Amino acid sequence: MELDFVRSRFIKHFDGSTGRLFASPGRINLIGEHTDYNGGFVFPGAIDKGMLAELKPNGTDKVRAYSIDLKDYVEFGLGPDDIPRATWAKYxxxxxxxxxxxxxxxxGFNTAFAGDVPLGAGMSSSAALESTYAYALNELFxxxxxxxxxxxxxxxxxxxKYVGVKCGIMDQFASIFGKKDHLIRLDCKTLEHKYYHFRPQGYRLVLLDTTVKHELASSAYNKRRESCETVAACxxxxxxxxxxxxxxxxxxxxxxxxxVSAEDYMRAQYVIEEVQRVLDVCEALERDDYETVGRxxxxxxxxxxxxxxVSCEELDFLNAIAQDCGVTGSRVMGGGFGGCTINLVKNELYxxxxxHAKQRYCEKYGREPKVYNVIISDGARCID
Known part of the structure; x- marks a missing residue:
């Protein structure tokens, strides 16, 4: 993300002066999906793509916000009944x-922001946005x-409260606590966390975006959470x-x-097995066993x-290609219903x-998947 670009937009849309710049990253999650709201373990890392915002107090009781990417301006108050209409402003x-x-x-403050986290790709652009402003407001006020x-x-x-998605804590935690060249094993029940060095020699992490925009439907997400809570209560x-x-x-x-219903049983089986898989991967990383990580x-x-x-035809197709090509590990990443696969690939196979992924996916769906190479990076910060 270009600092000068965000600053130039801020200057243009406000009073010509500058404020302070803040950034927070999106995230990948190596393993541990849909476990966070079940009190389990997740294993995320911050990435080198995120949100960048400039803020400056304006001496009023109003927030004046400009979304650079959407070219949209919104002004709202800070009272309990001042919620704006625009979805992005609600964050x-x-x-x-x-x-x-x-x-x-x-x-009140003026702000302009932009991001380079691909939307709908499961890298948590919303958490990056929330973390940027939470960190900034803590610094400023x-x-x-x-x-x-x-x-x-x-x-x-x-x-x-304001978006209607009952997410767990993982996305925001990774965005705040990210550390370069490290993944974080987070216990979502206790918020205890441990950093694991992750800079695998001979391997690369790459995301393949299906470009399917099945939005993470709140109803589908919440229904699975209800299934898990029902079984836990039983x-x-x-x-x-x-x-x-x-x-x-x-x-x-x-x-x-x-x-319990057959559906609720399946949901619970997945979660219980996934919690254990996170612990297995942590142990494997401590002995540099990336074959086990991939499995x-x-x-x-x-x-x-x-x-x-929570997968879809396109995600399953990319996963099958990864297996055919001998990729060490591959899975759907994020909430599902579209988005990316995350792939652990040996350098010589990359x-x-x-x-192959581009060619075969294009032959079947008429378009190529987008490719995102990710670098594990730092979390929320002020950029002076």
Whole structure:
């Protein structure tokens, strides 16, 4: 993202002066999908694509915001009834309200922002936007007194209350806590986290974007969450210690198989197995065993497609191409219903894989998948 470009737009659309620049990244998730809202483990990393915003207090009680990418301007107040109509502005408004509720005396400000996180590709552009503004408002009006854990919760609460998606904490956590050349194993139940060095020798991480824009439908996402909560509640009647599905075992799930629907059982089976896969991958990375990492990625894709049913034809097709080309690991990444596969590819296979994926995908769907090479990067920060 070009700093000078964002600054030039800010100067043009406001009073000709400059403010302060803030950035937050999107993220990849190596493994651990749909486990965050089940209290499980995830394994994300921040990337070198994100959101960049310039902010400057304007001495009023209004926020004046300009989306550079959408070429759209919105002005809104900071009161509880001032929610703007534009969807993108609701994210900024929601962050403002959540910071105010935490005691930060947010005042009016001018802002312009842009991003290079591909929309709909599962790299969490919304979390990058929320984290940028949570971090910025904490710096500008909060005296940096809100701790990073709480800033991640600000973004999550914004999704819940103002956008209508009951997301977990992973996306915002990765955007705030990202660290160059490291992935983060996050325990979504306790928010305990551990960094794992990830700069694999001889391998590359590449995302292939189906360009399918099945938006992450709130109803489908929330329905799966309800399935998980239903099964966890059923298991809890026999095992009071089970707060989330993360706390359950497959033996516990089998005990209640006749008490839950077949669909709810499948959803729960996927989550319980996925929680264990994250731990298996962490152990594999500690011994530089990338073949095991890749095998677990394929297992995750199978579970997301067959049990959790959040894949789609195009994602399954790209996953099959990866297997045919000998790619070490491949799976759907993100919430599903479109977006990207994430692929762990040996350097010597990279060119062949990309060539085959583009050719075969184009032959079948009439367009090429987009290719994003990702570099693990730092989290939310001020750019002075």
């Amino acid at each position: 900024i408004y929601g962050v403002c309200r959540e910071m105010i509720e935490r005691g930060v005396e947010v005042q 909060g005296g940096s007194r809100i701790d990073p854990f709480e800033l991640a919760k600000v973004g999550q609460a914004t999704e819940h 298991i809890r009647e026999r095992h009071p210690e089970v707060e989330f599905l993360r706390d359950a075992s497959m033996d516990m799930l089998l005990e209640v198989k006749d008490q 677990k990625m394929y297992e995750t894709h199978d579970g997301m497609s067959r049990l959790y049913e 060119d062949l894989f990309i060539e």
